[in-house]
Amino acid sequence: MSNTPEFLVFGATGQQGGAVTRALLEAGRGVRAFVRDPYSEKAKSLAADGVSLAVGDLFDRASIDLAMKGIRGVFSVQTSSPSGLLTDEQEVEQGKSVADSAVSNGVAHLVYSSTGAAGKGHTGMGHFDSKSRIEDYVRSLPIATTITRPASFMEMMMLPGMGLNTGVFTYFMRPDQSMQMIALHDLGRINAQILCEPGIYAGQVIELSGQDITGKDLQDAFSHAAGRPIRYQRFSEELLSENDFLKRLTALVDNGVVAGIADIAALEREFGPMLRLGQWLAGPGKTLFENALSAEPSSIGLR
Template identity: 35%
Template sequence: MLTIAVTGATGAQGGATARALLAAGHRVRALTRRPGAPAADTLRDLGAEVRRADFDDPASLAAALAGADSLFAVTTPFGTDPATETRQGKALVDAASDARLGHVVFTSVAHADRGTGIPHYESKHLVEQHLRAAGVPWTIIAPAAFMDNYASGWTLDGLRGGTFAWPMPADRPLTLIPAVDIGAFAALALQRRDEFAGHRIDIASDERTPAQLADILASATGRPITHQQVPLTRVRTWSTDLAAMFDYFSTTGLDVDVAGLRRDHPEVGWHGFADWATAQDWPALLSAPVSDTRH
């Protein structure tokens, strides 16, 4: 049984990882800036130990990591900016190195190591480089586009009107993954350090075009939904970072070896987009107020 610290434990990736590790019988130390939040209470109920940790407070990180065997590390630029994400990610890596942890699994993003020019990919790549040089055993998992984003924010708002508004051509394939599969793969890597240490792995569970995604969403929601390509100029008015990402998706593409992952790691229990879509509570989602949540 391992004691594994999980950052972002009240978020999508960290929460999924914490649940997968708890289900496998490990001790989970859930790290969060808000230990009194409802999501933290849910983790406590599942058996996790919740500790306060703030990337901008080195003492809190040192205390939270003391005595742990391994760390699941996740960072985000959303709510801050890419420069802050890089600074905080490096601080987390340094804390893990100082604590002499036996393994750090860092979740980045697919293709972040390919010079994409996407700000929130580049920020994660800088953290990747820092981790590789830190002297602690490491694994980098790099998820493709998040399926979970299709059930929130402006995408969900479009679905209410019968439109899958997505800034890509209808026939351009995109690799995708739900948070639950990220958590399962992270838990696998944390439990098999000798197998995964020193490896960087892009991960995805399905590949679909926007037109196919719209058809699957129509079937899952039980209402007509058609794909509408949102112009990148419009996306750029919201975020130049996201516009750069969708431009990359539409030109270079986000290729990941989905078939190879399913073949080599069947224990993850990979979910296709149809699996994910049919599992959502669409009546509740489509009637609830929109929250602008991105990952």
């Protein structure tokens, strides 16, 4: 593995940045991770794996500039407002700040991880529209950029309150309606490949997904993996009437904005086989799935 960091990864202690960091390390590339707390367990684990830590805050431009020194490629992802940690405007501010810093510090290539709902018109969901705004800004700058738009993560289905522990799993789709999803493992390796080959991918916007999945597919895959029946049903009308966030997301699945438009066959020709749900449940997602099956009753953690 290279000891000199080539790539700066934001969100390295989180889901997306963590997946990209792991993939870059597996490829033998040097990584610098931008972290707020170098003493957190996740940050210490990164350091133990050979990742260089750049300590800073996304609201502190000077710390971002310092982290950019000597870097040739950046993976940029920001926390969204549903986390409760920042507003949509603050997300946009952070996304712009990372991009501006990359330009000012002579970085050759910026990869921005957006969302599958971006670039398809105004959605009315702030944490989707914020990413469209960041995309537009990034494209306006004098730097080679690649924008990736991941579909919903398979990991999201393992959040509390989705019903796996009750034998009745609830989600957005009707039983016969499909929605694209991707495993974080695939998101990580694809973004890592893009970072390593800017000459091929600069200037592209790439929709990412691993599989078109229906509610019936979920029922079959979960039942097989659990070794017992897991029934699927869509979020109830009662729940949607009480939860405006889920109601609006469900409407965006119905009108296609969040359902996904990635050309999965083309992705596999370019980046290799994508994990299907059954493979994910037996592999990277096995522990998450087993934990969800035995979880204590909880309100829905999706937000």
